[in-house]
Amino acid sequence: MKKLVTMIVTAFAALMLVGCGASESGSASAAAPQAKAGAIADTIDGGLQGKKVLVAYYSWSGNTKTVAEQIQRETGADIFFIQPQTAYPGDYRECVDIAKKEMNENARPAVANKVENMDQYDVVFVGYPIWWGKAPMFVYTFLESYNFQGKTVVPFCTTGGTPIGGSMADAQKSAAGAQLVRGSDSSDPAAVSKWLKDIHAVQ
Numbered sequence: 001m002k003k004l005v006t007m008i009v010t011a012f013a014a015l016m017l018v019g020c021g022a023s024e025s026g027s028a029s030a031a032a033p034q035a036k037a038g039a040i041a042d043t044i045d046g047g048l049q050g051k052k053v054l055v056a057y058y059s060w061s062g063n064t065k066t067v068a069e070q071i072q073r074e075t076g077a078d079i080f081f082i083q084p085q086t087a088y089p090g091d092y093r094e095c096v097d098i099a100k101k102e103m104n105e106n107a108r109p110a111v112a113n114k115v116e117n118m119d120q121y122d123v124v125f126v127g128y129p130i131w132w133g134k135a136p137m138f139v140y141t142f143l144e145s146y147n148f149q150g151k152t153v154v155p156f157c158t159t160g161g162t163p164i165g166g167s168m169a170d171a172q173k174s175a176a177g178a179q180l181v182r183g184s185d186s187s188d189p190a191a192v193s194k195w196l197k198d199i200h201a202v203q
Contacts (some may be wrong), residue, residue, distance in 0.1 A: 040168060040180045044123060044152055047200040052120050053077035057127030058139055060088060060095065063158040063187050068127045070192055071156065074202050077125065084138045085110035099131040102138075109138040111145065123152045123201075124178075126171065130159035130185070133166045140174040149177030154199065156184040156192075 055077045059065035065081075072079045086109065088095045102109060115121075126143065128135040135157070143153075153175045157164050164185035172180050184195040196202045 040172070040182055042182050043198070043200040044154070044181050045179070048075055048123060048202075051122035053123045053125070054080060054115065054118075054121040055125040055127065056080040056082055056115065056142070057125075058082040058084070058129070058136060059127075059158075060129050060136075064127045064129050067156060067158060067184075067187055067192055068125075070189060071125055071127075071196065071201075074193065074196055075125075077123075078121075080115055081113075082128075082139060082142050083112040084136070085112040088136075096131060099136060102136075103132050103134055107137050108141040108144070109136075111138055111142050115146070118146045121151065123154065124148070125154045125156060126175075127156045127158075128167070130157050130162045130164070130167060133162050134170055135167045140170060143171060143174035144176075147177070148175040151175075151178050152181060153178040154181045154183060154201070156195075158187045159185050 053075055055068050055072045055075070057064050057068035057079075058081070059068070068079060071077065088098060101107075118124075126139070128139045135155075153171065155164060155168055155171045157167060162185075164183045168180065168183055172178075181199055184192060186192055186195065193202075
């Protein structure tokens with residue numbers, strides 16, 4: 001009899017735990033739309049048809065400039081060079097040392113210029129080199145200087161091997177309210193053209 005009572009109590013406790021689990025799952029489901037809203041999209045919703053597009057970029061060595069100009073040509077976008085208020089040294093080692101210091105301090109170096117009428121743009125491509133796994137920190141200053149609510153932001157970068165993923169997460173935080181679209185970390189023209197087609201930026 002005692003054994004039977006123990007089995008009943010154990011079964012009841014198990015049912016209670018299942019009930020609690022269901023309740024927690026319900027909470028997670030309620031939060032799911034927020035997670036989805038913050039997700040990085042695979043494509044630009046509706047493509048670029050009828051939308052005003054900007055390619056904003058920073059280039060230290062010229063590689064990112066080449067990719068930015070290709071995107072401009074293929075999409076018909078306007079183009080804007082993001083200029084740091086303090087130029088980075090031409091010497092690579094000096095440049096990356098400064099970049100590392102800025103990254104470690106989570107600095108927001110000033111930007112020297114400003115996009116006029118940013119409000120008019122529906123889609124903004126943002127390009128940069130990857131330094132220490134991230135964009136140059138002043139690029140985040142640039143993103144945080146504008147209201148991207150309701151806009152689409154498409155990062156792209158040039159890199160010596162580090163993929164774009166880490167900088168995408170940072171861009172998503174800095175371009176608050178924007179829908180981010182899967183970026184490119186290639187400087188190969190054929191790969192860039194394919195990426196533009198894959199994200200529905202071109203036909």
